[in-house]
Amino acid sequence: MNNVYKPDLMEVVDVHQHTPDVKSVKIRFQDPALAESFTFRVGQFGMFSLFGAGESTFNICSSSNWKGFLEFCFRKTGRVTESLWQTGPGDTIGFRGPYGNGYPMEAWEGKNLIFIGGGIAMPPIRCAVWYALENRARYGNITVLYGARTVKDLVYPDELDTWAKQERVRVIRCVDPGGETPEWTGQVGLIPHVLERAGVSAENSVALVIGPPIMIKFTLPVLSKMGLASADVYTSLENRMKCGIGKCGRCNCGPVYVCKDGPVFSFEQLSRLPADY
Ligand SMILES: Cc1cc2nc3c(=O)[nH]c(=O)nc-3n(C[C@H](O)[C@H](O)[C@H](O)COP(=O)(O)OP(=O)(O)OC[C@H]3O[C@@H](n4cnc5c(N)ncnc54)[C@H](O)[C@@H]3O)c2cc1C
Ligand code: FES
Structure with a gap:
C-alpha cells in the first residue's frame, strides 16, 4: 500500500x-x-x-x-x-x-494585486509575485509592501529591485524606526502606518497579507478604511501541523483543517471560525 x-x-x-x-x-x-x-x-x-x-x-x-x-x-x-x-x-x-489549497490566482485574474508582507513572510508572497509577473496580462497593477525590523532582516532584496523595475509594479520597502542604516532609501515606519500614507488605490483590488499577528491586526483596519472588503483580503495561516493531510487533527480550527482546507483563507472566511485561529 x-x-x-x-x-x-x-x-x-x-x-x-x-x-x-x-x-x-x-x-x-x-x-x-x-x-x-x-x-x-x-x-x-x-x-x-x-x-x-x-x-x-x-x-x-x-x-x-x-x-x-x-x-x-x-x-x-x-x-x-x-x-x-x-x-x-x-x-x-x-x-x-x-x-493545502494555495492562492486563488485564477479568481484574482483581472484584479489589482496588493501584497503586504512582514519579516519572514516575504517567501510565501514571493512565489505569488513571480507567478503574477510571469502571467502579466492576467493581472492589473501590482503593489508589494514589504517591511522588516531592520535592513539586515529584509529577505530577497535583489528580487524587490527587479520587481520595482517592471511596468505597473510598485514596491514599497520599510523598516521599523531605528532599523534603518545611513544608506537606506526605503521608508521608515511600521507596515500599517506606511500603508496608510502610501496612497495605494483599493479599486478592483485583492490583498494578500502575511506576517506576525500584531502586524496583521493593525493592517486590516487600514485596508478596510481603504475600501477593501474582508472577502478580498487573504492570508496564509501557520498553525502547527503534524501530518499536513487532514488526518491527525493537530491543525484544526473548529470544523476546518488548516492543512487541507487552507492554509489560505480570506478574512471573511476566518471571521466565521472560532477566534483562536
Ligand atoms: C503552512 C505553514 C507554512 C509555513 N511556512 C514557513 C516558511 O515558509 N518558513 C519558515 O521559516 N517557517 C514556516 N512555517 C513555520 C515552521 O513550520 C516552523 O517554524 C518550524 O516547523 C519550526 O521547526 P523547528 O523544529 O525548528 O522548531 P521547534 O523546535 O518545533 O520550535 C521552535 C519554536 O518555534 C515555534 N514554532 C514551531 N512551529 C511553529 C508554527 N507553525 N508557528 C509558530 N511558531 C512555531 C515553537 O513554539 C517554538 O517556540 C510554516 C508553518 C506552516 C504551518
Ligand atoms: S496537520 Fe494533521 S490534520 Fe492538519
Missing part, C-alpha cells in the same frame, strides 16, 4: 543565507520521473524532513512555473531548523507535498 507519510528524496542544489537567521534552499527530486511530473500551486506548502532531526512545514516559495526544482526559505527557530541550517549542496532531504 502507498505510504502517504513516506517522503520523496530530494538533493540540495543550493543554499543562500539571507539574514543572520534566514536561509533559502533549492532542491530537486532525485527521481527524474518525479521531477518531470511534479506540479503545485503557488501558496501550497510541503513537509520537509531532515533525517534524524524531524519534519517541518514550509511554504514552497518558488513559482509554480519554474520546473525541475523547488525552493523554500526558513528561519532558524528550533530543533529541525537548527539541523537544516547545517545542510549544503549535495545533501539529501525528504519532501512530502504539495499540500
